Structure formats: structure tokens, C-alpha cells
Amino acid sequence: MYREAFSLIRREYLRWIRAPAWVISGLLSPILYLLLFGQAFDLGKLVPPGVGPGVLSQALSGAPNYFSYFAVGMVAFASVTAAMFSGTGIIFDKQLGILQRILSTPVSRRSVFLASLTFRGILTLLPAFVVVGLALLLAHVPNLAGLTVGSGVNVLDAAQFLAAALVLSVAFTALFLSFGFAAQRIESYFGVITILQLPILLTSNAMYPVNIMPAWLQYVVAVNPISLAVNLMRMSLFGSAGYPYPAAVYLAGLLAWAALFVCLAMVLASKALRTDLVPAGDSALSRAIAE
Numbered sequence: 001m002y003r004e005a006f007s008l009i010r011r012e013y014l015r016w017i018r019a020p021a022w023v024i025s026g027l028l029s030p031i032l033y034l035l036l037f038g039q040a041f042d043l044g045k046l047v048p049p050g051v052g053p054g055v056l057s058q059a060l061s062g063a064p065n066y067f068s069y070f071a072v073g074m075v076a077f078a079s080v081t082a083a084m085f086s087g088t089g090i091i092f093d094k095q096l097g098i099l100q101r102i103l104s105t106p107v108s109r110r111s112v113f114l115a116s117l118t119f120r121g122i123l124t125l126l127p128a129f130v131v132v133g134l135a136l137l138l139a140h141v142p143n144l145a146g147l148t149v150g151s152g153v154n155v156l157d158a159a160q161f162l163a164a165a166l167v168l169s170v171a172f173t174a175l176f177l178s179f180g181f182a183a184q185r186i187e188s189y190f191g192v193i194t195i196l197q198l199p200i201l202l203t204s205n206a207m208y209p210v211n212i213m214p215a216w217l218q219y220v221v222a223v224n225p226i227s228l229a230v231n232l233m234r235m236s237l238f239g240s241a242g243y244p245y246p247a248a249v250y251l252a253g254l255l256a257w258a259a260l261f262v263c264l265a266m267v268l269a270s271k272a273l274r275t276d277l278v279p280a281g282d283s284a285l286s287r288a289i290a291e
Contacts, residue, residue, distance in 0.1 A: 008102075008115030015089070016123065030078035030131045034138070038070050039145060059209050061231075062238035067145035071135035072233050073206030076168055076226045078127035080200065083172035084193050086120040087180020091189055103273065113269040116177055117262070121170040128165050149237050157236040160247060164232035164254065171225055171258035178265035181272040206230050225257040 042065075063069035093099040102112065132147070139146025176193060183189040201207070203217065204226035210218055221227050228250045235247050243250075 006115075008111060009119045012089070012115060012119040016119075027127055027130050029081055030074055030127050031134060033074055033077070034071065034131060034134055038067050038074070038135075041070075042066050042145065058242055059211060061205075061209065061234050061243070062150075062241055063234065064148045064150075064238070065145065067135075067138075068148050068238070069209070069234070070207060071131065071147045072237060073204075073230055074131050074135075075128045075165060075233060076204070076206050076230050077201060078131050079124045079165060079169045080172045080197075080226065082124040082127045083120070083169060083176050084197065086116070086124070086173045086176045087178075087183065087189055087193075088186065089120075090116065090177065090180035091183055091186050094184070095186075099273075109270055109273040112273065113177075113181075113266060117170065117174055117265070120177070121166075121173040124169040124173055125165060128169070150239055152239065153237060160251075161233050161236040164229045164236070164251070167251075167254050167258050168225065168229035171254070171261045174258070174261040174265040178261070178268040181265070181269040200224070200226060204230065223253070225254055228254040228257070 057064055060066060060069040063072070090099070093102075099112075103109075135147035136149070137146070138144045139148060179189055179192055183192070203220045204224040205221050206226055210221055210227075213221065231243060231250045232247055232254065235243060235250075240247065
């Protein structure tokens with residue numbers, strides 16, 4: 001199974017590097033958010049001059065300024081946005097007959113699913129790294145806000161940051177892959193994810209502090225997987241002061257969401273690959289794969 005999955009991952013990689021326009025467009029969105037939205041929408045400027053910086057830092061979950069708070073949220077947003085396109089490759093493979101040809105070979109359905117999840121889950125981390133690198137770089141550009149990291153950040157904090165970003169990427173890649181396996185047309189797929197994208201983002205603390213939200217929305221934000229990942233990443237960079245729970249609780253909640261999304265994707269992928277893509281009676285090999 002692992003050899004099959006590796007071959008399918010290699011195919012995904014070759015398809016990815018042969019479409020540079022798609023790669024560039026995927027990286028452009030988070031860059032524009034940092035350069036335009038992050039620089040223009042600075043909530044810290046709304047704080048009266050006489051208020052100490054500690055009050056602002058407390059409101060921003062330990063971040064020294066709003067851009068630093070926003071930049072970490074954009075790491076999660078970039079990962080989720082990149083994951084949105086995970087299911088499109090599955091739909092195109094269906095429509096072009098590529099997936100049917102793959103299934104006519106002695107390749108297990110689990111390998112097909114795991115190859116897509118592994119490659120695309122790791123691939124969605126690329127925009128996240130671009131966001132972090134650009135945000136750190138902007139801190140050294142005159143007249144521009146940038147990401148300021150706390151002085152006590154160590155290797156364990158960096159590993160926690162990376163783990164949060166990776167689990168979030170895998171979770172939403174699995175979620176959107178499940179839609180890709182279930183959908184038959186690209187229009188239906190984009191219709192669903194367009195409806196989901198903004199509610200998922202706006203009911204998190206990626207862009208706005210929780211304490212300025214109404215009470216009912218704060219309960220939703222507390223269980224949002226984006227919020228759980230962002231809390232972990234901000235605790236890694238700015239310290240854990242002011243958070244009601246330790247990092248392990250947020251990580252456990254994020255892993256629970258990831259497990260739920262992966263299980264959902266596996267069920268939908270197994271059903272789609274068994275009933276829709278391999279017609280009964282095609283060949284002895286097809287019937288053997290379908291069983």
C-alpha cells in the first residue's frame with residue numbers, strides 16, 4: 001500500500017509543479033492580505049495614546065501589536081484557503097476519466113485517498129510558511145508593520161507552532177477532499193466551499209480579538225478549529241498568559257476536529273470510489289477492486 005501511495009503522491013507532485021500559475025495565485029492571496037489588509041486595518045491605532053501597551057497586548061492575546069496578532073491568524077487563513085482547492089483535483093480526475101483509469105489498476109482505494117490527503121495536506125503548509133516569512137521580513141522595513149516574536153521563543157515553541165499549522169492543514173484538506181469525492185461537478189463543489197469559507201473564518205479569532213465579540217459568538221469561536229490552531233500558534237510566539245486553558249487542551253480539540261474530518265473524508269471517498277467510479281461488470285479486475 002505504501003508503494004502505491006508513494007507513486008500517487010509523485011503523480012500529484014508532477015501535476016503541481018507543471019502548473020506554476022496555480023502555485024503563484026495560491027501564494028498571492030495571503031501576501032496581499034498582509035500587505036494591504038494587515039497594514040491598513042490596524043486596531044491598535046484605535047487605542048487612545050494614554051493607554052499603556054500592556055492593555056493592548058492583553059486584548060490581543062499577548063501579541064505586542066495588532067499586525068502580529070493578525071499575521072498569525074493569516075497563517076491559519078492561508079492554510080484553509082489553500083486547502084479549499086484540494087477537492088478540485090479529484091473532480092477533474094473524475095471528469096477526465098483519470099481516476100477511473102487509476103482504479104482499473106491493482107491500486108487500493110485507501111492508497112488513492114491517502115496519497116491525496118498526504119500531498120495536499122503538506123502542500124497547504126507552503127502558503128503558511130510564506131506568510132510567516134513575509135511578516136517577519138516586514139518588521140525590518142521602515143514605515144511598515146511586521147511580526148514581532150517574543151524573546152522567550154524556543155525550539156519547543158517552534159515545534160508547537162508547526163504542529164498546529166500541520167494538523168489544521170490536514171484537517172481542512174480532508175474536509176474539502178470529502179466534498180471533492182462527493183461532488184460530481186466543479187460548480188457544486190465551489191458552491192459548497194464558498195458558502196463555508198467565510199462563516200468558518202469569521203467565527204474564529206484569526207482576525208479579531210474574542211473580547212470585542214458578542215457573548216453568543218464567543219462560544220462558537222471557542223470550539224472553531226481555526227481558533228484552536230491560532231491559539232496554539234499565538235501561545236508559541238507570544239506566551240500563554242491570558243489563555244483560559246493550557247496548550248494541550250487546544251491541541252486535543254484540534255486533533256479531535258482533524259480526526260472527525262479525516263473519518264468523514266474516508267467514508268465519502270470509499271463510497272464514491274466504490275459506487276460511482278467503477279461500473280459493475282466492467283472487467284474481472286474492476287470487480288475485484290470494487291469488492
